[in-house]
Amino acid sequence: MASASSEPTVRTLVDEAPQDAVRRAVETLVADATAEDGVAPLSEQGRLDVHRDHGVTHLVAEAGGRTVGYAQLVDDAAELAVAPAARRRGVGGALLDAVLATDPAARVWAHGELPAARALATSRGLQVVRELFLLARPLPPEGDPLPQATLPDGLRARPFEPGRDEDEWLRVNAAAFAHHAEQGRMTREDLDERTAQDWFDPAGLVLVVPDDDPGTVVASHWTKVHPAGELGDEPVGEVYVVGVDPVHQGRGLGRPVTLLGLHHLAHDPRHPGLRDVVLYVDGDNAAALKVYRSLGFSTRGTDRMWARTADVAGDTMGA
Incomplete structure (x- = not known):
């Protein structure tokens, strides 16, 4: 000391x-x-x-x-x-x-x-130039039942396949988060670093693909489970990254893609009995906040970014 x-x-x-x-x-x-x-x-x-x-x-x-x-x-x-x-x-x-x-x-x-x-x-x-909200909701049975995840016709969900999907997922991630300083700059090295972590589960990275072109990613929901002691006394699920290819934005994919990941967390065989799920979202992302709040999420905390000027444009999420 x-x-x-x-x-x-x-x-x-x-x-x-x-x-x-x-x-x-x-x-x-x-x-x-x-x-x-x-x-x-x-x-x-x-x-x-x-x-x-x-x-x-x-x-x-x-x-x-x-x-x-x-x-x-x-x-x-x-x-x-x-x-x-x-x-x-x-x-x-x-x-x-x-x-x-x-x-x-x-x-x-x-x-x-x-x-x-x-x-x-x-x-x-310094002044606050950005806010990042921590939202949370309980998973069933403690929380409200989850609606079904219904994708538009011609699309289906499948799990991420290591060795096949890395480059395509990175392409969509970069496009979806082109204006998001942290997420949008993720490289193959960054992705490999995360997929090598003990928490990574390919089944928890849900890809949405066309029925007739399963190698092309339209959207994805990457989930994560934090071990007990990291975010609380029990394991906690996380809506880690939800991204939609800008070409397909406007089709109402944010809600069903989010639900796909929530259903995975609620029935994850590697982590049975998860009680809570959290996510981070920019405070100025009205569209994402509307989706998340409609699914029962409420604010649990706030991260703030400070700088010498408030004239810094806010980032936007890719969901």
Whole structure:
């Protein structure tokens, strides 16, 4: 633990991954912060990017010979975490100042509605430029029954097939999320990294394809199950990515494609008895919010992105 008199210093690593010992320390402080706050300080992509040595600027705060904070900057988006034992000692301020010195136009995520995060952002004159809602609903039998997922004529659902569908899924994902900074830039490396995780289940990545052209993806719903302790005391399902090829948008696919994934989670043989499902959606995505709320989702939390100007266009979802 850093002593109260230790002033934090910040090391900046550009296209250079932290050394193993520092990386392990960062993983520990992220876990400790998650347990303390009830919300992870880094997104899933942020946690994966801790290991990357290209395309990421890593900022490591140290005091008393220990790693007490961490931030990362990818393009112009930043996230930061401070060890609970080192809070209220200027670590968060030092990290945020270093991020803004590196990129004055940086947009900084604050996950959850934590008063300390708001206070830090406003102390640097930052304003909210984007909101990401966490929505949730109980699955049957605790929650309301799910409507049937009825696709338009000529379309059917099938599971993702590893080794066959990667490139086609990436094509549709890039098109559906062309204006979404995080999701739309997913590469084959990113996809392979996720499909190699223990949580990945090909049956949980539901593809919608034409009856007469099953190799072409029209839309998809990728589901995920978080283990107990990650989002609560029990496993929790997630509407991970819902995307519709823009060529097929306007056909009312968002609702049935969402339902396909919800039905999978409700009857997932790998995770029987799931009680809850969550999803993230941009606060300005009225169309997606309308679909999700019509399916019984309500707001459980909010992530906010802060920057020095409010004149930043909001992103849109691809559902």
